[in-house]
Amino acid sequence: MTRQKTYLVISALGEDKPGIVNQISRVVLEQGCNIEDSRMTVLGGEFAVIMLVEGKWNTLAKIENALPELERQLGMTIICKRTGERATGRNLLPYAVDVVSMDHPGIVNNLAGFFADRRINIEDMSTTTYAAAHTGTPMFAVHMTVGIPGDVHIAGLREEFMDYCDGLNLDAVLEPIKG
DSSP states (O other): OOOOOEEEEEEEEEEOOTTHHHHHHHHHHHTTOEEEEEEEEEETTEEEEEEEEEEOHHHHHHHHHHHHHHHHHHTEEEEEEEEOOOOOOSOEEEEEEEEEEEOOTTHHHHHHHHHHHTTOEEEEEEEEEEEOTTTOOEEEEEEEEEEEETTSOHHHHHHHHHHHHHHTTOEEEEEEOOO
């Protein structure tokens, strides 16, 4: 019989300064737990982290108890939530979506709406703005991973997506994630 893994999702947000990752990861390590997945970035002047920590229920409880003091020391807002293993069984195909366009409001909402209307889950997403080379035009880039149900006709979906993006003047790619 295999033991079902127990997890704690930790999210922290606060003013960016050196040592934040060191202090948060030390609390996890000291309790004998493991960071299985994480995303960390600086947004404006704020540092944001979200991580999935695996451990026994009692070691996760020790982390939960240590977080208020860590929150005080770091001057951050830290929240956590217990979770279990991700449900499997759905036959989903992982696809990468990359979109680039001139920056304007509504790009993320339009893309999210396209996939939501087709019951396709966005599993990961990152966006960025930058100035185009030579012209300095404000540009916007989106990279996402979506889980496409196995019964969806991929060629039809790709054509529909490309037409949708063309109508919004978005340069887009939808391709399988390899290996």
